Amino acid sequence: MTQVATTTDHFGARLARAVAERGPLCVGIDPHPGLLDAWGLTSDADGVERFARTVVEALAAQVAVLKPQSAFFERFGSRGIAVLERVIRDARAAGALVLNDVKRGDIGSTVDGYAAAYLDPASPLCGDAMTASPYLGFGSLAPLIATAREHGNGVFVLALTSNPEGPQVQHAVAADGRTVAQTILDSVADANAGYDPYGPVGVVVGATVGDTGHDLSRVGGPFLAPGLGAQGGTADDLRAVFGDARRAVLPSVSREVLRAGPGVSALRSAAARAADEFRTVLA
Numbered sequence: 091m092t093q094v095a096t097t098t099d100h101f102g103a104r105l106a107r108a109v110a111e112r113g114p115l116c117v118g119i120d121p122h123p124g125l126l127d128a129w130g131l132t133s134d135a136d137g138v139e140r141f142a143r144t145v146v147e148a149l150a151a152q153v154a155v156l157k158p159q160s161a162f163f164e165r166f167g168s169r170g171i172a173v174l175e176r177v178i179r180d181a182r183a184a185g186a187l188v189l190n191d192v193k194r195g196d197i198g199s200t201v202d203g204y205a206a207a208y209l210d211p212a213s214p215l216c217g218d219a220m221t222a223s224p225y226l227g228f229g230s231l232a233p234l235i236a237t238a239r240e241h242g243n244g245v246f247v248l249a250l251t252s253n254p255e256g257p258q259v260q261h262a263v264a265a266d267g268r269t270v271a272q273t274i275l276d277s278v279a280d281a282n283a284g285y286d287p288y289g290p291v292g293v294v295v296g297a298t299v300g301d302t303g304h305d306l307s308r309v310g311g312p313f314l315a316p317g318l319g320a321q322g323g324t325a326d327d328l329r330a331v332f333g334d335a336r337r338a339v340l341p342s343v344s345r346e347v348l349r350a351g352p353g354v355s356a357l358r359s360a361a362a363r364a365a366d367e368f369r370t371v372l373a
């Protein structure tokens with residue numbers, strides 16, 4: 091039987107509160123080698139630590155969500171992961187929700203391990219939510235969704251990604267005539283039934299995808315919209331992509347804000363400008 095969170099502390103409720111208080115913005119913590127260089131930092135775990143801790147110092151008390159990109163921490167092995175653990179802890183302590191961008195997906199029994207790693211508070215890598223890939227079949231993500239429900243956390247499932255290669259898979263038509271992406275969107279809608287204002291399962295829909303004709307109206311969860319800024323998407327694109335669903339959109343930018351660093355106040359100003367711009371379009 092589907093268990094529905096009745097407290098005001100489940101992920102959808104926490105996200106809605108954070109956006110109401112801080113504005114609709116997720117900032118990615120993506121310590122690209124080029125950004126480390128531009129910030130005058132070394133391309134190693136020490137540089138990543140300085141970079142990530144500066145972003146947390148600048149933005150964790152200001153923006154609704156911080157989204158560390160795990161790839162840039164993983165590349166330095168255990169030292170990088172130790173930095174990620176600290177980033178998650180410090181960002182949450184300062185009031186930001188943390189979305190671990192790990193894009194995990196596997197057979198269900200292994201997905202159970204990822205659920206324990208990223209959504210169970212017993213793990214040092216647990217945040218408020220994680221990203222997941224449904225392309226081993228949406229049902230394979232059931233352990234993530236169950237663990238998210240149990241601990242009041244969230245999962246953002248890739249549906250229509252911001253990269254140009256996405257449509258090859260996501261626009262393919264399934265046996266019942268729906269696109270693969272529409273089957274994901276519909277499955278997410280079922281998983282979110284009964285929650286207010288959002289269920290624990292969000293979807294990723296890039297700001298770059300244009301008006302694809304997909305039905306976004308029933309999802310019942312938040313939309314994470316990457317692809318803004320460095321990938322070419324604009325605030326106006328959010329209106330075209332999301333239409334009436336745009337009130338549930340969490341715009342996500344990484345490089346566009348991070349390029350303003352390493353100064354703390356410059357990072358804060360860049361994030362405030364972005365949040366203001368998106369607020370106008372999404373209101």
Ligand SMILES: O=c1ccn([C@@H]2O[C@H](COP(=O)(O)O)[C@@H](O)[C@H]2O)c(=O)[nH]1
Nearest residue numbers: 159251252296316317320321343344345
């Ligand atoms: O469809 C997707 C899903 C995830 N991402 C991630 O978001 C950021 C985007 O970084 P920018 O610097 O703002 O381009 C990055 O971590 C991606 O892995 C995405 O871009 N598109």
